[in-house]
Amino acid sequence: MSDPVSALHGLTVEGSVRVEDLAPRGMITLRGDLSDATVSDALARAAGLAVPDRRGIAVEGEKRLAWMSPDEALLILPRARLAATLAGLTETLASSHALAADMSDARALLRLTGEDAALREVLARLAPVDMATFATGEIRRTRLAQVACAFWMPAPGTVEVICFRSVARYAFDLLAQAAASPRIS
Amino acid sequence: MLILTCPCCGVTAEETEFHGGGEAHLKREGPGSDDAALEGYLFHRENPRGVHFERWRHVYGCGKWFHAARDTATLEVFGTYPAQSTRPPEDLLETIRAKRPGWRWRDLA
Structure with missing residues (x-):
């Protein structure tokens, strides 16, 4: 590739x-109700960061986890970890009304x-x-x-x-x- | 210039960050409604000089729709409230009654 x-x-x-x-860094957009504990827990586990409050952003090294709207979050992470993180997040959220997508490009x-x-x-x-x-x-x-x-x-x-x-x-x-x-x- | 507060993300910003969406609280008239109701739904809009209720979208921000109550003559914003409401909240109506005695807007007063 x-x-x-x-x-x-x-x-x-x-x-x-x-x-x-x-x-270039990896960027994952998560759409789903962030007030739903299943969705926010899955996001926090995948990101390794606490899900920020309204209009907040969590920062650690090259990672960023941003609150974009009540139903959207943006996870920025090193490109090398993108595929594994996205696959993990998709699997955890398989039965939830949520979508994680690779928006890096x-x-x-x-x-x-x-x-x-x-x-x-x-x-x-x-x-x-x-x-x-x-x-x-x-x-x-x-x-x-x-x-x-x-x-x-x-x-x-x-x-x-x-x-x-x-x-x-x-x-x-x-x-x-x-x-x-x-x-x- | 209007200064609006988005009830979804809590940002207070001037109107260029938002986009107006026309009159608020229109009730859709679909199949089965009579011609007059459909005509009213499609074409008849309030155009007041004074208190007005509108839909706005936080287009450059969180992207959500919400409702705003404002004065079209002075551009004073009385308040904003969630899009998921069929009628302005009572405390907002009280605020408007105190500031603009005798106002009317459709069936609200």
């Missing part, structure tokens, strides 16, 4: 805020690193979000100018953004341009 490549082949722009396209993952205030300003320029109150451990699905995206801060000084792969170049250019413009605050 051909090797997976990221949407922008690892494109990076340096500056006070560094914008980079991350190497649907989305691009971008990372911004830099000073906390600078990161917040870059996102505040592009998304209708009050960045002053945005906290670590929170995921926000919103728009980046004209495209849907979601972002979170895995740690202070880092922001990860996911968007659909087809608009990765657009999202990257937006972020790079916003990062290059002079700071206001």
